[in-house]
Amino acid sequence: MTKPLHLILIEILQVVIVIAAAPAFLGWVDMLKCWLQGRTSAGIMQPYRNIAKLFVKDVVLADNASWIFRITPYLVFGTAVVVGSVIPIISTNLFLAPSADIIVVIAIFATARFFMALAGMDIGTAFGGMGASREMMIASLTEPAILMAIFTVSLAGRSTSLLHIVQSFSNGALVLRPSIVFAGIAFVLVVIAEAGRVPVDNPSTHLELTMVHEAMILEYSGRHLALIEWGSMIRFFLFVTLGIACFLPWGIASTDDAGSIAASVFFMVIKAAVIGVVVVLIETGLAKMRLFRLTEFLGAAFLLSTLGVIAFFILE
Amino acid sequence: MITPIELSIFSAIAFAIPILFVIVIGNSRRLLICISFSVSALASLINVAAGIMAVSNGEAQHLILPLGLPALPFHLRLDELSGFFLVVVGLLSFFVSIYSIGYVSGLATGKPVKRLIVFYNIFIAAMFMVCLADDALFFLVAWEVMAAASYFLVMFEDEHSENRRAAYLYMVMAHIGAVLILLSFGVLAGVTTGFESFTGYTFDAMREANIPPKWAAVAFLLSFCGFAAKAGVIPFHVWLPEAHPVAPSNVSALMSGVMLKTAIYGIIRITFDIIRVFPWWWGTMVLVLGLISAVMGVLYALMQHDLKKLLAYHSVENIGIILIGIGLSMIFTSFRLPLMAALALLAGLYHTINHAMFKGLLFMGAGAVLHATHERNMDEMGGLIHQMPWTSAFFLVGCISISALPPFNGFVSEWLTFQAFLLSPSLPIPMMKLLIPLGAAVLALTGALAAACFVKVFGVIFLGNWRGHHHHAAVEAGWSMRIGMALASLTCLCLGVLPAIVLNWMDVISEKLANTKLISSSGVYGWMWLTPVDPERASYSGPLVLIGIVAVCTITYLLLHVKPGMISRVPVWDCGFQKLTSRMQYNAVSFSMPFRRIFGYLFDIKEQIRLSPQQRHTAFPVKSNYYLRIRDRFWGWIYRPVIDRVVLLSRKAGLLQHGRIHVYLIYSFLTIIVLLALL
């Protein structure tokens, strides 16, 4: 068994990586997008600049903003970081990992969303309310799909704790399981919805009728906005890593010598980059959907994940 | 040394004291309220103690009161299960009694407060007796007294016709349910002793009897229908959204928080304790009904804009969730999978206590809001967080808990239920393997919808600006109300953060009913980690998650406030055009619009926009008003036809009393002829 010091170090390292790398991942995605759409990109570092800019700005609060409005950014950021500390990204020797299994992770994200929606309604503008309403609607549709995807994985891995899922997969030989494939595809769709990407939501629009996430945070400014932005970047990144941990966990270090850690970091970067490409391809391939077409999109996700479960029982 | 059961009997008797006060110091209202509700709070607390003792020292105690029929005296029995429910009932009634001191004295003068006090105490005492009863007669007596008392409490403001209607509907359904339960006891006792003596009516006799499967099924179905009518399981739920809103809020807190739980108690008592051996389809039935109630309940709730009606529908949802746990447990039991049965059962029971706490809390909060605004329609509220900070904070806790979000208690029980679902693959029947996971998806949907619903509730009531037409100066609730809510919120947090301890304590129930301990098989991590079944499978540490989030938030806050940029307060940005009125906010109806669009086919929705005829000038927009009515389809499907049949039959019966004496003579003539012919 490894020494506690190492464990703490690994834990800290991972959290730092998560916090630091998340904007970069978003930057990477945006960059790819620009390339694909034949625009010149602002570079992978742009998100960092945005955050930095927002941090130095002053905060402008509406008169009737309550404490809900003010604590929400911290909660968003905090929950994201906490989740970041339990998903095995660079190593399976996370001593915090047992404190939250995959269901808890989803639930913690849900908490963040809950508060964000409340904050959206706090000011009492039509936009905030609209954003909150739509966000919760989308969430209620994604939840079953994501749960079924997780279900498939945890049936296969005989556990809902991420560590054991990762171990049982990465130790086992690379077998192509139809159930996992179905679940994987479903998971990608769900991640797109959860992270508010096209075709579910367009992060770069401020056209009121299509806004969802942006509508909720419309009233935010300064460091609050920075925290929320950063938090949602981390969230996006964590979903990706969660996908990695569940569906392609190969390469995540199970020992804690520096070499294997470094290797697993490297693998992680590669995987993340690839996933970024996939996301971008989907985004550019599809157009933003009307709100009530989303049911079909997420329905498809749910169908796939259910197929995953069924496939697990029938084929394996 | 006084035994728990004696303790709880004495405390139950203590509930008579306030009733005496009503007679003695009836004239000074304020004093009466203070004393009597404090007494009932104390008595409830004693019951909690008794329950805790009973569960921890873990063997059943019997007591026989010299009441009832000489051959069939009242049998009482305090075992782990009843102890647990004593705790549930006692805890909430303790909080609510404290709350009531402020709430009741805030009621308008001229309301029959004495009636309220009398039946309030009878009600709580009856609930305790239901949990203690150990023979059919006493159980039913307590059960019906409970129903009657709550009926009078719902009738509290009998000058309003809606109260009368609701109370009537409730009482009739409760009574029919009780008769069904009575019949199921009849079956059990009948096959036990063949009715040559009264001994068959005790639960002990029923336990010993080996009931033939057919009769057992009959008994189960009868009792389940009876209890479902009380618990508000769909399709027996129609009384619930009528009765809970009109009752005084402290009463609706109790009814929704704990009275429904007595039905859960009954179901568990009958199936797990008395019948014990049952086929898998019973569990499946319970599970399916639970799933339907859960999702339908939350969907109906989403459509409501009457605060208390909405909460009532959420009770339907949560009862559904509890039944999911119990149903799973029954399925596992019938397939001899004790460990999983234990897990599912504990999940159900844990959600029972959780729901008691947060639903009680929410109803108390609703009461406080009603007190402040005299409004039940959410679309007439808004921005209350500024006037009533405390209430809003407590209410928020309730919202988070009921939305099953960590680190509060609602999440833990749903998490346990999910774990139980995850164990379904070890069932022998392939079909169930396939289908039960879908149940998990439904549960997930329920949780998400609940979250949406409570974003709506909290957002519309407490956030934004005042939406009401008539402006009303709301004031914060009084101290006793706040204490009551604070205690409930605290309990919610504790149950959410330290579930391992509570489950350890409850585990003896699963040992008795599912024949195995849960934690003992997985207690490796101690109180910090909740690891049902075994840590390999799943683990959750409430404390760590809570500490983590709090820590990160504080650190970030501190880091950001070493050199804080200034915060300037400005009016809301009105997108450029002037006069952003508070009527432009999203309200309950508009919030739930997407859900209406998606799930609309489940409801009987009548939605229309009327354009006012007179057009002042083409340049001005036409004045239009929006009309929305959402009805429960079940009423039209089941209840309306039944009522019509009954009325029709009664008209037919009226024809007998024809008024002509000749006809009457013919009746008696024909009766003789027929009887003689049959001879």
Add this chain to the structure above:
Amino acid sequence: MNLQLLAQINSFLAALVLLTAFAMLSQRKINSLVTLFAWQGLFLSINTAVVGFVAAKHHLYISSLLTLSIKVILLPYILHVLIVRLKIRKEMETIMNIPTTMLIGIALVIFSYHLTAPVREMSTLITRSTLAVALATVMIGLLMMITRKHAVTQIIGFLAMENGLFFAATSATYGMPLVVELGVALDVLIAAFIFGIFFFHISTTFDSLSVEQMESLREDN
């Protein structure tokens, strides 16, 4: 006198009772109805005496006297007085037309014969065969109450039933114990007074004795 003859007398009287019953069933005129009722009572009392003689039961003589005094003299007299006092129209309209009523009556006779057959088998009394007649009389009395619209006729029907019962009591068994006989007679007497009072009340409140006005307590609306 030999029993055979007495038995024949007995059955002959039974036939007469039945006949009067039918006659009452077909009778429209109220006065003659009362007269017929008196006749029936007379036959009854004779029969009772005969049976008493046959069975050497002396208390039957008393009940025969009672019958004579009440059913033949007192009640008809009361009824007559009432009819005169209340100026009751002579013609009584019925609900069913007479022939149908008669047919039903005959059916009843056959039915009661069929019913009492087993009883007759086991009885040893010479009067046993008259039980059917008694039952038929009771039934016809009931039928009469059903078919007549008038209070007085209903009462007469009622008394005819009483006669039938009495006939049963004396013929099927050689008379009930005396105390019972007396009690029954007393009851009939009280009943007579009561319906007397009733006639007055009804006629004063409804200014007619037709039962048809008394149909206000109904629920079929």
Add this chain to the structure above:
Amino acid sequence: MILLVLIITPFVAAMILAFIGDRKVAPVINIFSSFLTFLAGIALAVEVFRHGQFVAGGKFFFVDAFNVYLSVLTAFVSMTTAVFSRRYMQREKDHGKVGHTRMRFYHAMFQMFIFAMLLCLLTNNIGVLWIAMELATLSTVLLVSLYRTPNAIEAAWKYFILCGVGIAQALFGTVLLYFAAEKVIGEGGEALLWTNLIEVSGSLEPTVLSLAFVFLVVGYGTKVGLVPLHNWLPDAHSEGPTPISAVLSGLLLNIALYALVRCKVLVDGSTHTHYAGNIMMGFGIISILVASFSILRQKDIKRMFSYSSIEHMGIATFAFGLGGSIATFGALLHMLMHSITKSSIFFTVGHVCQMNQTQEISRIKGLFKGDPFTGWSLMLGAMAIAGMPPFGIFTSEFLILTATIKDVPLLTPLILIGLAVAFAGLLRKVQYMVSGDIPSYFKQLKTARTPVILHMALVLALAFYMPAFLYKWFQAAVELLK
């Protein structure tokens, strides 16, 4: 000796009251004599409790566990009714509804009625039983028409004719019974004594007895108010003065049922089949259903409660027909509880009607506010009669229903429907009457609270504690009847 006092007191009182007429003392004498009767009843009960059942007066009287509790009950209820009727009838007189002669008549006939009922219960002679039953009818006929309104007279007329016809059938049955008995026991009075009949019931001719039972069940059933022989009952109850409704519904129906059950025992003893039981069960079910559905549409408060009496008599008849120890026990208990509860309800209804000067349910409102005591006693009474705990009727219905589902499961749905509909109907109307605001024409009056409190307390107490001697009697009666 005590027996004599018990029987004679009401008779003498009737004579006295008829003699002195409508004086101030009349109601007092009325109360006093019924109180005396009640004491005699108690003494008799003690006697029976000491020495068990006995025969007295040259085999003319017979007291056993079955009729002793009924006679005490009769004495008790008639006493409370006398207390209640004092103020009630006084007020009716003040309203000019009844005159002096009728008051004289009322008091005399009331005592006469009690006398008839006690005779019914205590006599050993089936024939005398019949006579007393007829007497009970005749003595109440003119009480029903006491108000001389057209409706009252109509009701009384129907009561008179229908019960007269019914009773006549019963006499025919009795004759047949005697006919069968005299072969075994021999002629003369002996052959009608129940004590003798029960001994030889095994050797009585089954065909005759089953023939007799048809007439008996139709005859006494008419007075019990079994559907379809019930039509007189709602009219008589709703049009007569309330104290009479109380005793009719609370006592007379019981007595008739008592007579019927006595006969059933004989028939069962002879036929050894469940023939009589089945007939009674059939009547019971029909009565429960019809009555409960009729309750739902009543506009007159007294009519509604009279229908509920029909329903409960149906339940008791059904239970007796069902037989078996539990069901019979339940039936006996049900007779007791029902008569106590129902009479108290009628007292309350009397008060309610006088306060609102109407019997129309639609015009009675806001009793909780208007007169809390009356309102609550009506509400609780209705709850009790509808079979809600903690009142005694629940206990009996509990026993009966549980026994039913065991023995004849297929009939339970019918009973369930009946009970549910009756409950719904009663609660709907009563809730309407007690709740809401006070109508303008409402006038609060001083009410006779003691009887109501006494009855309700008794029903409540008996639900929670049944004294040992009562239980012993019930068991003995069960042994006899089951």
